[in-house]
Amino acid sequence: MESEITQESKVTPPEEPTDAVPTPLTPEEKAAKRTQMYIIGGAVGFLVLLIAAIVLMASFPAATVVVRDIAIVFVAVATFLIGLAMILLIFQLQVLIQVLRDEVQPLLRSVNDTVSTVRGTTEFVSHNMVSPIIKAAGFTAGFQRVVRDVVGVVKAVRPRKAGPPPKAARVPTSVDGGDKDVQAGE
Numbered sequence: 001m002e003s004e005i006t007q008e009s010k011v012t013p014p015e016e017p018t019d020a021v022p023t024p025l026t027p028e029e030k031a032a033k034r035t036q037m038y039i040i041g042g043a044v045g046f047l048v049l050l051i052a053a054i055v056l057m058a059s060f061p062a063a064t065v066v067v068r069d070i071a072i073v074f075v076a077v078a079t080f081l082i083g084l085a086m087i088l089l090i091f092q093l094q095v096l097i098q099v100l101r102d103e104v105q106p107l108l109r110s111v112n113d114t115v116s117t118v119r120g121t122t123e124f125v126s127h128n129m130v131s132p133i134i135k136a137a138g139f140t141a142g143f144q145r146v147v148r149d150v151v152g153v154v155k156a157v158r159p160r161k162a163g164p165p166p167k168a169a170r171v172p173t174s175v176d177g178g179d180k181d182v183q184a185g186e
Contacts, residue, residue: 025033057064 053067057067
């Protein structure tokens with residue numbers, strides 16, 4: 001316990017500042033930092049303009065009426081442009097629907113016809129080529145098995161002849177290295 005207390009109470013000396021060179025920023029980090037600075041600058045600029053406009057409007061009421069009229073005209077023009085953009089968007093949507101109906105549907109029908117043809121060809125080949133080959137292979141395998149079993153039964157049932165004993169292994173008997181057949185009992 002005492003050793004733990006003394007170890008905890010030890011104060012480590014502050015580290016000396018290192019002469020570490022800051023790592024250079026990557027191009028992505030530079031772009032992100034630049035974008036962040038533009039956003040902050042734009043927000044500050046907007047606030048300055050807003051405050052200046054409020055001060056000027058309070059100072060010059062006649063100018064405020066003119067600025068209000070100009071703002072109304074700008075809003076009317078913007079509304080007109082947005083309406084035109086909406087009409088153009090609706091027209092483009094109608095053209096897209098027509099293209100889908102006139103060009104994509106026939107393409108999909110063609111793809112479906114091709115798939116049907118491939119399906120029919122596959123069924124034809126399966127019924128007329130693969131199935132007979134599989135049946136023939138099965139018949140051949142079964143016939144081979146029957147022949148093998150019949151031959152095995154015939155060999156097992158057939159009586160053996162009493163003949164000479166089987167030959168013994170070859171054993172070298174001469175100096176010249178020749179082999180002679182040596183049978184047991186010679």
